[in-house]
Amino acid sequence: MTNTSLTFDVKTADRLIWQGQVVMSRSEAPYFWELFDRVAQVVRPARVLEIGFGLGISADLIQRRLQPAEHHIVEIDTGIYADLVRFAGNYRGVLAYLGDWRSVPLAAPFDLVFYDPFDYTGEPDDAVREAGLLRRLVGKEGALCHPHFGNGPPRVLPGFRTVVLERFTVPEIDMADGTNCRHAAAVLCYPEN
Numbered sequence: 001m002t003n004t005s006l007t008f009d010v011k012t013a014d015r016l017i018w019q020g021q022v023v024m025s026r027s028e029a030p031y032f033w034e035l036f037d038r039v040a041q042v043v044r045p046a047r048v049l050e051i052g053f054g055l056g057i058s059a060d061l062i063q064r065r066l067q068p069a070e071h072h073i074v075e076i077d078t079g080i081y082a083d084l085v086r087f088a089g090n091y092r093g094v095l096a097y098l099g100d101w102r103s104v105p106l107a108a109p110f111d112l113v114f115y116d117p118f119d120y121t122g123e124p125d126d127a128v129r130e131a132g133l134l135r136r137l138v139g140k141e142g143a144l145c146h147p148h149f150g151n152g153p154p155r156v157l158p159g160f161r162t163v164v165l166e167r168f169t170v171p172e173i174d175m176a177d178g179t180n181c182r183h184a185a186a187v188l189c190y191p192e193n
């Protein structure tokens with residue numbers, strides 16, 4: 001898949017629902033606020049890549065909290081990409097790309113990659129291939145950040161060392177499968193040598 005034009009059940013400024021699944025909801029905003037607060041204490045990235053624009057909540061916080069010189073954002077859905085283009089028009093240094101992050105040419109390496117896509121395919125993840133691509137995007141010196149929900153162990157990304165910066169509770173988040181979650185963490189993943 002290079003890019004796609006999906007029909008959402010709901011597409012508002014607060015919710016993206018596709019085939020009954022919550023792709024993104026504003027209930028994640030307090031978590032993202034806490035997350036980028038913690039991340040900003042550890043990294044000061046000049047070049048950020050964000051994978052998946054969604055409602056633009058993290059994009060807005062990355063601009064406010066991290067103030068990168070360059071903020072590249074890649075989005076696969078054409079309707080959401082139109083929102084991203086509008087967002088990019090309001091900030092200097094925001095560059096919008098349409099397509100699948102796995103195949104769009106991106107100007108790696110980045111100091112920070114914020115990885116928050118949503119799987120529309122239902123196919124099992126190829127974790128090793130994805131982690132390999134992500135490693136190329138962060139180069140030797142960069143870091144990867146991804147949302148972590150729940151109080152379980154962080155996901156294993158082959159070739160990365162994951163550091164849990166902090167665990168905390170947040171107001172209820174609507175999860176993709178319709179459940180709710182009040183536990184989250186800020187994690188950063190560093191490429192292993």
Ligand SMILES: C[S@@+](CC[C@H](N)C(=O)[O-])C[C@H]1O[C@@H](n2cnc3c(N)ncnc32)[C@H](O)[C@@H]1O
Pocket residue numbers: 023024051052053054055056057058059074075076077080099100101102116117118119120
């Ligand atoms: C969970 S939402 C991102 C939420 C976003 N961080 C926010 O704050 O609103 C996931 C986004 O990733 C996009 N996406 C899914 N698969 C993708 C892919 N392979 N490449 C690029 N974007 C993708 C979706 O269309 C959706 O906009």
